[in-house]
Each structure stands twice: as structure tokens, then as C-alpha cells.
Amino acid sequence: MAKRIDVKDLNLYYGKFHAVDQVSLAVPPHSVTAFIGPSGCGKSTVLRSLNRMHEVIPGARAEGKVLLDGEDIYASTVDPVSVRRTIGMVFQRPNPFPTMSIRDNVVAGLKLAGERDKRKLDEVAERALRGANLWAEVKDRLNRPGGGLSGGQQQRLCIARAIAVRPDVLLMDEPCSALDPISTLAIEDLIGELKKDYTIVIVTHNMQQAARVSDQTAFFNLAGVGQPGRLVEIDETERIFSNPGQKATEDYISGRFG
Amino acid sequence: MSDFAKVGRPATRETGSRGSAPNTAPEATIPPNPPDSGPPPAAPKVVTRPGDRIFRTLTVGSGALIVVMIALIGVFLLIQAIPSLSGNQASFLFSRDWNADPAALAFGVLDLLLVTVFSSVFALLIAMPVSLGIALFLTQYAPKRLARPFGYIVDLLAAVPSIIYGLWGLYELAPALKPVSTWLNDTLGFIPIFATGSSNLAIGQTIFTAGIVLAVMLLPIITAITREVFDRTPSTQIEGALALGATKWEVVRTTVLPFGRAGYISASMLGLGRALGETIAVMIILASTSQHFGFSLFDGGDTIASKIARAASEFNDPRGAGAYIAAGLVLFVLTFIVNAFARYIISGHKEYE
Amino acid sequence: MSTATDLDRPAAPPAFQEIGAGRKLRNRFATGLVWGAFLIALAPLVWLLITVLARGLEHVLNADWWSRSFAGLTSRQFGGGVYHAIIGTLFQGLICAVIAVPIAILVAVYLVEYGKGSRLANAVTFTVDILSGVPSIVAALFIYALWVTTLGFPRSAFAVSLALVLLMIPVVVRTTEELLKIVPDELREAAYALGIPKWKTIVKIVIPTALSGIITGISLAIARVMGETAPVLVLVGYTSYINFDPFNGSMASLPLLMTSERLTTNAIGEARVWGAAVTLILIITVFNLLGSLISRLTSLKTK
Numbered sequence: 001m002a003k004r005i006d007v008k009d010l011n012l013y014y015g016k017f018h019a020v021d022q023v024s025l026a027v028p029p030h031s032v033t034a035f036i037g038p039s040g041c042g043k044s045t046v047l048r049s050l051n052r053m054h055e056v057i058p059g060a061r062a063e064g065k066v067l068l069d070g071e072d073i074y075a076s077t078v079d080p081v082s083v084r085r086t087i088g089m090v091f092q093r094p095n096p097f098p099t100m101s102i103r104d105n106v107v108a109g110l111k112l113a114g115e116r117d118k119r120k121l122d123e124v125a126e127r128a129l130r131g132a133n134l135w136a137e138v139k140d141r142l143n144r145p146g147g148g149l150s151g152g153q154q155q156r157l158c159i160a161r162a163i164a165v166r167p168d169v170l171l172m173d174e175p176c177s178a179l180d181p182i183s184t185l186a187i188e189d190l191i192g193e194l195k196k197d198y199t200i201v202i203v204t205h206n207m208q209q210a211a212r213v214s215d216q217t218a219f220f221n222l223a224g225v226g227q228p229g230r231l232v233e234i235d236e237t238e239r240i241f242s243n244p245g246q247k248a249t250e251d252y253i254s255g256r257f258g
Numbered sequence: 259m260s261d262f263a264k265v266g267r268p269a270t271r272e273t274g275s276r277g278s279a280p281n282t283a284p285e286a287t288i289p290p291n292p293p294d295s296g297p298p299p300a301a302p303k304v305v306t307r308p309g310d311r312i313f314r315t316l317t318v319g320s321g322a323l324i325v326v327m328i329a330l331i332g333v334f335l336l337i338q339a340i341p342s343l344s345g346n347q348a349s350f351l352f353s354r355d356w357n358a359d360p361a362a363l364a365f366g367v368l369d370l371l372l373v374t375v376f377s378s379v380f381a382l383l384i385a386m387p388v389s390l391g392i393a394l395f396l397t398q399y400a401p402k403r404l405a406r407p408f409g410y411i412v413d414l415l416a417a418v419p420s421i422i423y424g425l426w427g428l429y430e431l432a433p434a435l436k437p438v439s440t441w442l443n444d445t446l447g448f449i450p451i452f453a454t455g456s457s458n459l460a461i462g463q464t465i466f467t468a469g470i471v472l473a474v475m476l477l478p479i480i481t482a483i484t485r486e487v488f489d490r491t492p493s494t495q496i497e498g499a500l501a502l503g504a505t506k507w508e509v510v511r512t513t514v515l516p517f518g519r520a521g522y523i524s525a526s527m528l529g530l531g532r533a534l535g536e537t538i539a540v541m542i543i544l545a546s547t548s549q550h551f552g553f554s555l556f557d558g559g560d561t562i563a564s565k566i567a568r569a570a571s572e573f574n575d576p577r578g579a580g581a582y583i584a585a586g587l588v589l590f591v592l593t594f595i596v597n598a599f600a601r602y603i604i605s606g607h608k609e610y611e
Numbered sequence: 612m613s614t615a616t617d618l619d620r621p622a623a624p625p626a627f628q629e630i631g632a633g634r635k636l637r638n639r640f641a642t643g644l645v646w647g648a649f650l651i652a653l654a655p656l657v658w659l660l661i662t663v664l665a666r667g668l669e670h671v672l673n674a675d676w677w678s679r680s681f682a683g684l685t686s687r688q689f690g691g692g693v694y695h696a697i698i699g700t701l702f703q704g705l706i707c708a709v710i711a712v713p714i715a716i717l718v719a720v721y722l723v724e725y726g727k728g729s730r731l732a733n734a735v736t737f738t739v740d741i742l743s744g745v746p747s748i749v750a751a752l753f754i755y756a757l758w759v760t761t762l763g764f765p766r767s768a769f770a771v772s773l774a775l776v777l778l779m780i781p782v783v784v785r786t787t788e789e790l791l792k793i794v795p796d797e798l799r800e801a802a803y804a805l806g807i808p809k810w811k812t813i814v815k816i817v818i819p820t821a822l823s824g825i826i827t828g829i830s831l832a833i834a835r836v837m838g839e840t841a842p843v844l845v846l847v848g849y850t851s852y853i854n855f856d857p858f859n860g861s862m863a864s865l866p867l868l869m870t871s872e873r874l875t876t877n878a879i880g881e882a883r884v885w886g887a888a889v890t891l892i893l894i895i896t897v898f899n900l901l902g903s904l905i906s907r908l909t910s911l912k913t914k
Contacts, residue, residue, distance in 0.1 A: 056803055058727070079305040085806030095797040099819045109805040112815055158801070165805065313810035317721035320714050321735040324780065328738045331745070331753045338756040391648020399645050412652050417895060418659065419838025421866050422888050425873075426659045429666075474655045481652075505634055507641035528744065535746020538840040538866075542873070563748045563841070570751075570845040576760055586752040590745065597744035601737070 002029040002199050003069040003168040005050065010064035011228075012045055012054065020045050021228035023064075025218055027169075032191060032200045034210035034237065037220035038257065042229025046220070047171050047203045051087035052080040068168065085109070088162035092174040094154035096146030096161070103142040105157055109165040124164050131197075132160035133190050152183025159190065163198065170194065172202040176209065188213050207253060211241050219249045335587040342580030350584060354550050358569065358581040365581045367562065367588055372551045374561040374589070377465045377540070378533035381472035386526050388473070389480035393522075396481070397488040398510055409485065416478035424542030427471035432462025432543070439466055443556060456549040457558030463545035466555040471539055476529040483528065487521030487610060488514050520607050527600035531593045537563035562589045663892060667885030671893075676886060680863075681851035686875040693887055695853040699864035700894065702857055703768050704837040707775035712829055714776075715783035716818075722784075723791040724813055743781035750777040751845040759846070766846050768854075768862040774842035779832050786828030790821040823909040830902025834895045840866035865891040 005027040012020040020042040027033045035043035048054040049062050052073060065072045073083045096105045104111065106125045115121060125142065129135040134156040138149070146157060155175060162170060172191075176184040191200060191213050204210050210217050218234035233246045244250045251257055343350055345363050353366020396409050439459050446452040457464045491514045499509040545558035546568070560568065566582045573579040604610055670676060680695035718735065726732030754774040758764050794817050802812040818825070848861035849871045856862075865887050872883040 051804065053800070053804060056800070077305065079307065081307060081806050081808050083806075084804055089804035091797060091800060091804070093797060095795070095801040097798060097801070097816055097820075099816070099822075108802075109807070112802075112805075112807050112811055161801075161805065307808050307810075309810050310808050313813070314725055317717045317725055318731065320717035321721040321726065321731055323714065324718055324742070324784075325731075325734050325738045327777070328741055330757070331749070334753055334756040334761070335749075338760055388648050388651050391645045392652050395645045395649045399642060400649075408649065411656070412649075415652065415656050417834065417899065418656075419840070419866065419891060419895070421838065421840045421869055422659070422663060422892065425869070425884065425888060426662050430658065430662050477652055503630070505630065505638035507638040508634070510641070531744040535744075535748065537746065537748045538844075538870070563746055566748050566752065567841055567844050570841075571848070573755065573845065579755070579760070583752050583756060586749050590749045593744050593746060593749070594741055597741050598737075600744075601740055 001166065001168060001197060004029045005169060005199065005201070006065075006067040006070075007046075007050075008065040008067070010046070010049060010062065010066065012042070012049055013061045013063070014057065015059040018228040020049075021230045023231045025231060025234050027199060027201055028215075029199045030195055030197075031215040032195050032202060032213055034214035034217045035201065035203045035220060036205070036207060036210050036217060036252070037229070037232075038222070038252065039205070040229070041220040041222050043203045043218075043220045044173055045229070046231075047173055047201060048089075050169070050171055050201065051089055052083050053089060055080060085113070085165060086167050087169045087171060088165065088167035089171045089173065090155070090158050090162050090175050093178045094151060094158050096149075096154055096157050098145065098147050100146055101143045102138050102146050102149075102157065105146040106160045106164050108161060113165075125160075128160040128164035131163050131194070132156045133186065133193075134160055150183070152179050152186060155179060155183065155187060156190065159187075159194075163194070167198065169199045169201065172200065174203055174205060177205065184209070207241075211237060217241070219244070219246070219252060221248055221252070331590065332587070335583050335590060338576070339580050339584035339587055342577050343584055345577060346581070356565065356581075358578045360575040360577040363577065363581060365584075367585050369551050370560055370562045370565050370585060371588065371592075372553075373465065373557070373559045374534055374563070374592075376551070376553065377469050377472065377561060378530055380465065380469035380555065381476060381533045382526060382530050384470065384473035385476040385480060385529060389477050389484060389525075389529075390522065392477065392481045393484035393488055393518075394510060394514070396485050398506070398514060412481055413478055415474065416482075420475065420536060420539045421542070423471050423475055424539035427467055427539060427543045428463065431471060432464075432467045435462055435467055435470070436460060439464065439556060450553050451555050453552065453554045453556070455552055455554035455557035456547040457545045457556060459556055461545070463543055463558055464556045465544065465559070468540050468543040469555070471543060472533050472536055475536065475539065476533055479532055480522075480525045480529040483525035484518060484522045487518040487525075490610060491517045492609075517609070520604050521610055524600045524603040527596055527603065531596040531600070534561075534596065535563055535589060535593050536561075537567045540564040541567045562586070660892075663885065663888050666881070667887075667889035670882045670886030671889045676890075680853050681883075682853070684851065686872075686879060687877065689879055689882070691851075693863075693865065693868060693883075693890055695851065696863040696865045696868040696887060697890065697894070698853060698855070699768060699862040699867070700837050700891070702855075702862070703771050703775060703843075703864055704833045706769065706772040706857060707779055707836055708829065708833050710772065711776040711779040711832075712783060715780045716787055716825070718780070718784050719787035719791055720813060720818075722788055724809070724817070739781045739784050742777065743785070745777065747774070747778055747839050747841040748845070750774045751842040753777070754842070755845055765859065766848060766861075767859060768847050768857040768864075770846040771842045771862075771864075772857065774846060775836040775839060778839065778842075779836050782832040782835065783829055786832075787821070787825050790824040790828070791817060794820045823906045826909065827902040827906040830898050830905065834898035834902075837898070838866065838891060838895060840870060843867040844870065865894075 007023055007025050010020065010023040011018065023046055035047060037043045045054055050066055054060045054062070062074060066074055068086070097108060100108060103125045106128050107121045110121060110124060126135060129138065134153060137153060146154070149157060176187055179187070188209065191202065194200060202214065214237045216234060217237045217240045219232045219240065220229050221232045222229050233240065233244060233249045235245065240249065241253060244253060342363060346365060347362070348355065348364040348366045350366055352368055353364070354369040355364065355366055356370065357364045392412060396405055396412070400408050436459065439462065442452045443454060443459060447454060455464060495513040495517070496509060499513050504512065540561050541564035544560060544564060546560065547558040551557055551559055562585045566586055569582055573582070675690065676692040678694050679692035681691040684691045722732055722735060726735070751774045754770055758770050758773060759766055764770065798816055798820065799812055802816050843864050843866055847867070849867045850861035850863055854860050854862045869884050869887050872880045
């Protein structure tokens with residue numbers, strides 16, 4: 001649980017297009033790292049490369065290493081599907097499976113991997129829902145469809161679904177941008193609790209959010225139109241927001257562009 | 259809530275650390291699939307699971323099976339037709355007589371082809387304007403709440419099997435058309451298409467009747483596709499026309515019709531293909547005749563499809579059957595071309611996606 | 612404008628100008644034409660249904676019609692029923708569905724999930740379009756050439772089903788393809804992110820999400836092939852006896868019964884033909900309704 005990630009010289013391509021250039025960074029276990037930067041700078045692309053999700057797009061390719069506690073997830077002997085079982089992801093728009101009940105949604109990762117023991121599944125469901133701060137609200141309607149919840153609840157359901165399989169790392173791609181401010185706050189509080197058990201990387205375009213929830217922040221940017229995105233600076237959150245090392249970082253944070 | 263860098267910091271900055279970014283760029287979005295100027299470098303080998311491999315093979319295999327099937331249809335028909343064609347005493351493409359007796363093969367497909375095309379074009383000429391009207395009605399004129407049920411009713415026309423169309427055409431429509439066809443024959447009989455033909459007007463087993471029934475069968479096909487296309491007219495265009503104070507008809511004429519023209523033509527071509535291949539309704543309605551086709555609506559005769567159907571139960575001798583298969587091959591090629599053309603017409607129109 | 616107080620003139624020109632009479636007239640005319648077109652579509656439908664019901668409904672309204680065949684009856688004897696033809700029609704349609712549906716769904720899955728943009732996918736899409744335009748008589752001839760002449764099998768109901776497969780596949784591929792495209796990519800992504808392999812994602816998440824629509828599409832496609840006459844003319848013989856064996860012997864079906872009995876030009880032949888017509892329309896309607904019903908029952912609930 002809660003492993004460390006080391007990214008070394010990561011280059012990401014879509015076909016021939018060089019999308020992200022030479023990223024290297026380290027994510028300590030039990031911490032929250034925020035990726036910030038203007039639209040199109042590659043922060044989501046980099047996030048998705050951490051669980052080999054960007055490969056889902058035909059023609060997408062990665063060069064470099066991403067080490068999970070020292071093991072390269074891009075080694076040629078590694079099955080991308082198993083990588084995604086240990087590195088979970090929550091998306092921008094809540095996407096519970098519409099054909100499944102709330103309980104089945106939460107344990108979908110286990111059930112579809114073959115787990116049949118009903119008691120175990122129920123235990124996992126409760127644990128995950130408690131971990132996502134959703135148990136109290138849904139414990140009486142676990143058999144109802146997953147689509148009947150509010151947006152914020154659906155997103156917590158997706159978080160429960162992601163943590164039910166006990167991943168080592170939890171990736172979150174702008175998890176609050178489709179939610180109202182109250183739900184956003186609820187999820188930010190949740191992130192603060194989740195980091196006790198998981199390593200978390202969160203992409204956000206909301207700088208205040210990054211400042212609120214993260215321990216370290218990485219700022220990505222584009223060199224120019226059509227240029228690949230790159231990592232400009234990564235540092236402790238407090239320092240990035242009060243005394244950034246790069247002018248570009250400061251310009252972005254103070255709202256001069258982006 | 260939190261404090262972060264404020265404006266007006268001194269200009270000294272270290273360059274270094276990761277990837278310097280000299281001038282900050284305004285937003286630029288990374289295209290997900292940018293145009294390549296050459297073949298992309300091969301993706302590295304990735305571990306695949308057996309389940310994925312098997313399933314993928316199944317789907318690819320099914321796709322390939324379909325493609326092979328079409329080729330097989332052409333191939334098999336050709337193989338079966340060749341012995342009969344080689345034994346054919348008459349010219350297959352140009353003779354107007356059909357004799358498929360295996361002992362004395364002398365069959366020519368020209369007459370059948372002429373009747374097929376003539377009746378189908380006649381049906382299309384009737385169906386096209388009516389379908390256009392219906393499609394406009396359903397998308398632009400009908401009250402919104404009724405558009406769906408009305409559309410459903412029009413689609414019901416497609417659910418009726420063609421044999422029932424044939425029966426209705428023969429027993430109900432043909433007698434009812436008698437006054438119309440008699441009048442046309444009497445007053446306009448000097449025009450070849452209204453001249454007296456090989457089929458008795460009183461009974462009505464003519465291309466005229468068959469064509470009208472075919473037209474009714476084509477309505478749901480042409481309408482369904484045209485409706486979809488008309489629905490996709492960008493509302494911005496419609497609103498623009500309305501804002502200029504155009505009447506409903508003017509809005510339709512300037513926005514919906516030009517936008518949907520290619521789709522409408524394509525739909526009509528598909529309808530034509532259907533008419534060319536319609537078998538049983540034509541077989542029931544048209545009266546057989548040994549006369550050559552006289553280009554009159556009041557002729558009887560056979561289309562390629564109905565001729566084959568009439569002889570179908572007697573397919574015992576391969577050489578005799580081969581003659582019909584040869585005719586079927588001609589029909590296959592004809593519908594292939596018409597369908598491919600229909601696709602071609604809308605191939606460039608991305609706005610229909 | 613003018614300050615003269617002429618009580619007969621309005622104080623100012625009206626704010627909204629009327630449009631010209633010519634434009635109005637053209638507009639009215641067009642509206643009339645368009646409504647007329649719709650009525651032209653309605654007329655034959657209503658006429659046809661009335662005809663079929665008027666001529667055939669009475670013959671259908673007895674129990675014998677649905678439970679007995681014409682075995683032993685000549686063409687001059689009333690009585691009996693179309694049980695043998697109903698069985699035949701249902702058999703041929705269902706056997707066709709059993710073969711066609713899995714293939715069609717796999718093809719649709721290929722087009723949407725695996726093949727996007729590849730050359731094979733373009734060829735497949737093109738072929739499906741062409742196949743949907745192949746006349747039923749040509750499909751029947753092909754199966755005749757392949758199954759009967761080349762492979763030597765006898766004419767049978769199974770051969771009919773094979774021809775129907777060719778006609779059914781393109782329809783199911785198209786509807787399934789549309790439905791799979793509607794399933795949002797986010798669902799697939801959520802599944803991949805959980806470490807669910809692609810094939811399982813398709814089978815357990817994507818297809819179930821689209822399932823109710825797929826079932827409706829299949830049901831409508833079966834209804835359509837059951838009404839096809841050309842394949843039964845070419846590929847199987849008619850019998851007035853009940854036959855449950857699709858591989859051997861003649862088998863009746865409603866369209867085939869109609870074409871055979873049509874040649875009997877007496878009241879009995881007429882009764883049989885129109886009664887069979889009503890029966891066929893009833894069965895097709897049942898399948899259409901069944902499709903809608905199943906769709907509503909299995910569609911995704913949100914509460």
C-alpha cells in the first residue's frame with residue numbers, strides 16, 4: 001500500500017506528435033502531489049501515463065521509466081492491465097456503471113476479476129464506502145442503481161470503487177471540476193484522509209485547490225504552440241505558491257496567463 | 259484561503275531545475291490525433307492477455323467473414339452461371355427472349371433488364387417527391403409531440419411484408435386503378451409509355467400497378483434516411499433564416515433542403531436499389547407475357563427478380579438453373595453499383611456524421 | 612412624421628410590416644403539399660390493413676386455425692389451420708437469428724471497439740452497406756448455388772435460414788453499431804482504470820449498457836426476415852403437413868403457403884391466403900411489440 005513513484009525521463013507521444021518532453025519527478029508515499037498548469041500543457045497526459053491509461057488511445061506511446069517502488073511499470077514483461085489494478089484512477093466526470101447497483105459498482109473491480117465470495121464482497125463494499133465518506137448516505141440503498149445519486153455522491157462512489165481494490169496509488173484527474181463547491185469541499189477533505197493510506201496524484205486547474213490539498217506541486221507548461229509540454233518546476237506546495245523558482249511558474253500562479 | 263505569489267517580484271530567477279520555460283505560451287491544446295506526415299513509429303510490444311487475444315481474433319474474424327461473403331456471392335453465382343452461359347445459343351446480354359430449357363438454352367436478359375429498370379425508375383419518380391414531403395412534414399411541419407408517433411406510423415409501411423403488398427396490389431389496387439389507366443390510355447395513348455401494352459387494362463396486372471405499389475414500398479426507406487438528415491440541419495442556420503423574417507417555406511428552402519440534398523439523393527438511390535431487387539410483389543402483380551417489352555406502363559412481363567422467382571421451384575437441372583443464376587448475377591451487379599453510388603454521394607459529407 | 616391630423620390615417624406606420632401576398636401564398640401552398648404527402652403515405656397503409664383484415668380476419672378467429680394444419684385436406688375442403696406454416700415461419704426465423712446475431716454483434720464490436728479507421732474496418736463497413744442492398748432473391752440464389760448445387764445438400768428449411776442470415780446480419784450490425792457508439796467512452800475508461808481487460812469491459816460493461824436497444828433491434832430484424840418470400844420459394848418445398856425437421860424435407864411457412872394457395876382460385880384458396888396474411892401480420896406485430904416491451908423492461912433505470 002502507498003508506494004512511491006519515480007518518473008525518469010518520460011517522453012510521451014501520440015503517433016508522431018511529441019506531447020510531453022523529458023519529465024522526471026518523484027512522488028513520495030502517503031503524500032498528495034498536485035499537477036497544475038494551463039490547458040493543454042500535458043498534465044493529464046502525464047497523469048494517465050502513470051497507470052498506462054494513455055495507451056488506450058491508438059498510436060499513443062511512452063518512452064522512459066515510471067518506477068513504482070523501484071519496479072518499472074513500462075518494462076516489456078509487465079501487463080498494463082495489472083498495472084491498472086495497483087494504480088487506480090478517478091476521472092473528471094463521475095462515471096458509475098449504469099447497469100450496476102451501488103454495491104456492485106463499488107466491488108466491480110473485484111467481481112470482474114473473479115471474486116465470488118459474497119461476504120467478502122460486502123465487507124469490501126462497506127470498507128470502501130466508509131473510506132470514501134459515503135457509507136452513511138447509501139447504506140440503506142446499496143441495491144439501487146448507481147446513477148441515482150447526486151454528482152458529488154457519484155464521484156465519492158467512484159472513489160470508493162477505486163479504493164476497493166486497495167491500490168498503491170490513487171490518480172485523480174480534475175475530480176472536482178464537474179461538482180458544486182460543497183461537494184468539492186467534501187472531496188478535498190476526503191483526500192486529506194485518503195493520503196494516510198494511499199499515495200495520491202491529483203491534476204487540477206484550480207490553483208487554490210492545489211494549494212489546499214497537496215503536499216507538493218508540479219507546474220507544467222508548453223514551450224510554445226505545437227511544442228511538447230514539460231515540467232517546469234516541482235517543489236513543496238508552500239514554496240511553489242509563495243516563492244516559486246521559475247518566472248513562468250510565478251506568472252501562472254499570479255494569473256498572468258492560463 | 260491560502261497565500262501565493264503576488265505580482266511584482268524582482269526579476270532575478272535561476273534557470274535550471276527541470277526544463278526551463280523561457281516565454282510562457284498562451285493555451286494551446288494538444289490534438290489527440292494530429293495528422294501524420296508519415297507512418298508513425300511502431301508501438302513497442304506490449305503484453306496482451308489470452309482473453310483479449312481470443313476475443314479480438316473473434317471480432318476480426320467475423321468482420322473478415324462478412325467481406326469474404328460478398329466476394330463469395332459474386333464468385334459462386336459466376337461459377338454456376340458459366341456452364342449455362344457457355345451453352346447459351348442466344349446472346350445473353352442482347353437477346354430479348356428467354357428460354358431456359360436445358361436442352362435448348364437460348365436466354366437473353368435484355369427484356370428482363372429493361373422491365374426491371376423501367377418499373378423501378380417509374381416507382382422512384384413517384385416515391386421521391388412524396389418522401390421528400392413526408393420527411394419535411396415529420397421534421398419541420400408536424401406538431402412536435404406528434405412527430406414521433408407520426409414517424410412511427412410511416413415506419414409501419416416498412417414492416418409490411420412484400421408478399422402482402424403484392425396481394426393488396428393485385429386484388430385491391432389494380433381494379434381501383436382501372437379508371438385511371440383507361441383514361442390515360444385513351445387520352446394519352448399516343449405517348450409510348452401510355453400506349454396499349456401486353457397486359458389487359460381491365461385486370462390491371464401492369465407495370466403501372468406494380469410501379470405504384472413499389473413506390474409505396476419505397477416511401478419508408480427514403481423517408482427514414484431523409485428525415486435523419488433533415489434533423490441534423492444545424493439549428494444555427496435555421497435560426498439565422500428565421501431571424502431574417504423568412505416564412506416557414508423560405509426557411510426550409512434555404513437551409514434544410516440544401517443541407518439535406520446529398521442525403522436525400524443517397525436515400526433515393528438506396529430506394530432504387532430496393533425497387534430493382536423487389537421480387538414477390540412484382541411477381542404477384544405482373545402478368546406474364548411472351549411479348550417483348552414495349553416501353554409502355556401497361557405492359558406485363560417480368561423483372562429479373564420475378565422471373566427467377568417464378569421458375570424457382572423448378573430448379574432441378576443445373577444448366578437450367580444456371581441461366582437464372584446468370585440473370586441473378588446481373589441483378590447483383592446492378593444493385594451493387596447502385597448501393598455503392600449511394601454511399602459515394604454522401605462520402606464527403608462529414609456534417610452528416 | 613406629418614403633423615396634419617387626418618383621423619382616417621394611423622398616427623404612425625404600423626411597427627410590424629406584413630409580408631407580401633405572394634410569399635404568403637407560396638408558404639401556404641408548400642404547407643399544404645407537405646401535409647398532403649403525409650396523407651398520401653397514410654392512405655395505402657390504412658387501405659392495406661383494412662383489406663387484409665376484411666378479407667382474412669374471419670378465418671383466423673377459430674381455434675383450429677392456430678392448432679391444425681392442412682394435412683389431408685384437398686384444396687376444395689374448408690377447415691384445418693396454419694399451424695404447420697406458423698411453426699415453419701418461427702423455426703426459420705429463430706434458426707436464422709441463432710446464427711446471425713452472434714456474428715452480427717461480433718462484427719459491430721469489431722467496428723466500434725477494435726477496428727476504428729483500419730482498412731479492414733472500412734472494407735467491412737462498405738460490405739455491410741452492400742449486403743443490406745442485396746435483394747433477397749440474390750441471397751437465395753447464392754445459398755442455392757453454395758448449399759444445394761455445390762455442397763449437395765437438399766433443399767430444406769435450414770437452407771432458407773442460411774439465406775435469411777445474409778439478410779439479417781447487416782440490419783443487426785447497423786443497429787448494434789449505433790448503440791455501442793452511444794455508450795460513453797468514460798465507462799470504458801473507468802473499467803480500464805480498474806484493471807479490467809478490454810474484452811471483459813466490452814462483454815460485461817459495454818454490451819450490457821447497450822443491451823436493451825440491441826434486443827429491440829434483433830426482435831425487429833427477426834420480424835422482417837419472417838416475411839421474406841423469395842428464399843422460401845427457391846430453397847424449400849411446400850407441404851401441408853407439419854414438419855419439425857429443418858434439415859430434411861419440405862417445410863411450410865406463411866409466405867410459402869400464400870404463394871401456393873394463391874393458385875387455387877376458389878373461395879377456399881382465398882380464405883387460406885388472406886387468413887395467412889392476417890396471421891403473418893399478427894406475428895410480425897407481436898415481435899415488434901415484444902421488442903419494445905423487452906427494451907422497456909431491460910432499459911437502464913436510474914432510481
